Amino acid sequence: MLSLRQMTPGDIARGIRLSAQAGWNQTEADWRRFLDLEPDGCFVGEVDGELVATTTTRVFGPIAWIGMVLVDPTMRRRGIGTAMMEHALAYLAARGVATLRLDATPLGQPIYQRLGFIAEYELARWEGVSPGAGCDGRVCAVTAAQIEGLADLDRRATGTDRQGLLRYLWEHSPQTMLALEGVTPLAGYAAFRGGARAFQIGPIVARAGDVGRALADAALARLAGQNVFVDIPRDHGSATQWAQERGLHVQRHLVRMFRGQPVQEIHHWLWASSGPENG
Ligand SMILES: CC(C)(COP(=O)(O)OP(=O)(O)OC[C@H]1O[C@@H](n2cnc3c(N)ncnc32)[C@H](O)[C@@H]1OP(=O)(O)O)[C@@H](O)C(=O)NCCC(=O)NCCS
CATH class of the missing domain: 3.40.630.90 (Aminopeptidase)
Structure with missing residues (x-):
């Protein structure tokens, strides 16, 4: 069963493993920055006490960015990514944010589309x-x-x-x-x-x-x-x-x-x- 909570500095090592598994580029300094700048808005998902998912947010006044939407490869396609996003969206709604933005990978894009996100432009x-x-x-x-x-x-x-x-x-x-x-x-x-x-x-x-x-x-x-x-x-x-x-x-x-x-x-x-x- 999935349980969600705020990320803490103690989760960073596992976060790094998840981003490395996905072939991403983030370092410990990046993960620390997410937590330093939005300590209440970074989340982890756990199954049986094991950290299997992350999502970070960053509020810039009326605009927020969502990032680090990651699910352990063995736990994908069970709704965890969507649940993480819904949790982050609820946090951002409570912060009164008017615009949400993110850069989607092909794996993430269908989830965001279902949650009402619209494609703006592509980055290479x-x-x-x-x-x-x-x-x-x-x-x-x-x-x-x-x-x-x-x-x-x-x-x-x-x-x-x-x-x-x-x-x-x-x-x-x-x-x-x-x-x-x-x-x-x-x-x-x-x-x-x-x-x-x-x-x-x-x-x-x-x-x-x-x-x-x-x-x-x-x-x-x-x-x-x-x-x-x-x-x-x-x-x-x-x-x-x-x-x-x-x-x-x-x-x-x-x-x-x-x-x-x-x-x-x-x-x-x-x-x-x-x-x-x-x-
Ligand atoms: C993108 C990512 C976070 C999605 O996580 P996830 O937990 O698999 O997401 P969900 O389970 O909510 O949805 C994924 C798919 O599984 C389907 N699904 C959800 N629950 C399901 C279930 N119980 N049974 C079968 N399929 C299910 C969803 O409909 C969705 O299908 P679609 O992609 O064909 O539209 C994950 O693939 C990942 O970490 N990828 C690598 C990093 C990445 O690209 N992150 C996105 C950055 S923008």
Whole structure:
């Protein structure tokens, strides 16, 4: 019999095993971040006292993201994934959230569709070994003074106030968040972080094509010789062209879905998402 409860730090090791089993990229630092940023909104499912399922949420004011919908392979197709989602949806309804969003895999998409989610657009996950790249001398690590402008730019691009998430990423690893020096207001930023299988490059937000390219290249330059993933909206021509030119290839597609009020994004500013858990 399935029982659901809030996730605690003691569940992280089992969460890592579940995400690794699914071939996902999350590390202990990612799982800690989910719990640090939404301590009441991360859930586990247990059968006979054994943790077999997870789901995380992250509330950004009126918008929430759902992620880490994972069920142990031996326990699938018995309604556990749906029950986890329903539990997360009830939590988010109680928080008064108007819009729910997520990036769906082919296994997850039918469940979300039945729960009223609508497909928005596709993201391609590009993968490869970073060839390195020429680095625009103006690209520097983001400073404390730039964080507010960065969060403003991100809010305009994504229609979502992700200031808490962006500050968290910057505070934990300031060298992995990049922007163009001396340009105000900020023209763009790029971040990257370590993963179990590859460095995830993203988010990348840029107001102009040359800025996006310079920031994406700067991330590649810092990751020369490393495996990288970049999740790029499939209809983003400049970012797609950049990924092709840098020798990356498409590993798989994810479908971005929403339920409730649609979110107004400036879509062509979003070069790369932060990964499936936060858009
Ligand atoms: C996606 C995932 C979480 C689904 O978990 P799950 O527990 O199998 O989900 P459910 O059992 O609620 O639903 C899965 C299917 O089983 C069916 N099902 C549910 N209860 C059933 C039962 N008692 N008997 C037979 N079939 C059943 C559902 O109708 C659904 O069918 P469909 O996919 O053909 O529409 C799981 O496959 C998983 O962890 N996949 C890897 C990670 C992943 O892709 N996660 C989604 C991220 S967006």
